[in-house]
């Protein structure tokens with residue numbers, strides 16, 4: 001028995017030595033994943049459907065999954081230099097959203113499908129494709145690209161990248177319409193629609209990711225303090241698997257932070273713009289906005 005244990009111990013030492021000899025001289029190379037970091041999160045489809053019979057175009061986001069997270073890779077990981085995605089560096093990223101054709105339909109004759117960026121939170125970038133198959137060419141204004149993009153009609157996931165150390169929510173608002181294949185001009189009399197994509201990013205100290213660093217997070221940290229094999233939701237903000245004084249320091253220095261990212265404004269479809277007559281819902285929204293902006297009134301953060 002003693003000999004067997006000694007043999008196993010020597011074998012273990014040998015294996016450890018071999019790993020040490022063959023171990024990486026650099027951080028581990030990884031490829032981009034849908035969920036950011038190294039998370040193979042679920043796809044979140046933006047289902048595009050056109051009902052020609054009633055001239056109705058819809059873009060519906062699948063809400064069966066949580067809001068996608070922008071997450072950077074960990075300090076122990078890196079992108080292989082020279083790969084098309086190497087520029088991401090340690091910026092938070094995500095590619096869960098995918099433009100997806102829903103049902104069987106065709107664009108009206110002589111048109112193609114365009115997706116045009118209306119507005120976005122500052123700093124948010126978009127790149128073509130995902131995983132290790134994307135071209136990572138700039139889209140929707142990123143790197144000087146056009147803000148209008150011709151969608152092929154096939155399911156495609158593009159990769160969104162937030163600024164390094166970004167730690168709040170992000171959104172991008174798009175118009176989807178049928179237009180001239182060359183000039184991009186919207187086809188007259190054909191319906192269009194808008195859609196808003198939203199992402200969250202993890203703020204240091206916000207263990208439960210509710211957009212606040214407060215006593216709830218402190219409670220989570222306290223109940224996990226001293227533990228190992230922990231994760232973000234258990235207050236490991238340094239990704240070292242331990243919950244200790246380092247994490248407490250991070251929470252303390254971010255205490256009382258809240259996500260103040262303004263929500264996206266309501267988008268107006270092209271059809272309403274073209275008619276020149278505001279729809280009743282648009283008028284109501286405008287009245288509510290005016291009332292909220294009157295002097296002396298403080299707007300409550302609508303996202304929290």
Ligand SMILES: [Ca+2]
Nearest residue numbers: 206208210212
């Ligand atoms: Ca929190």
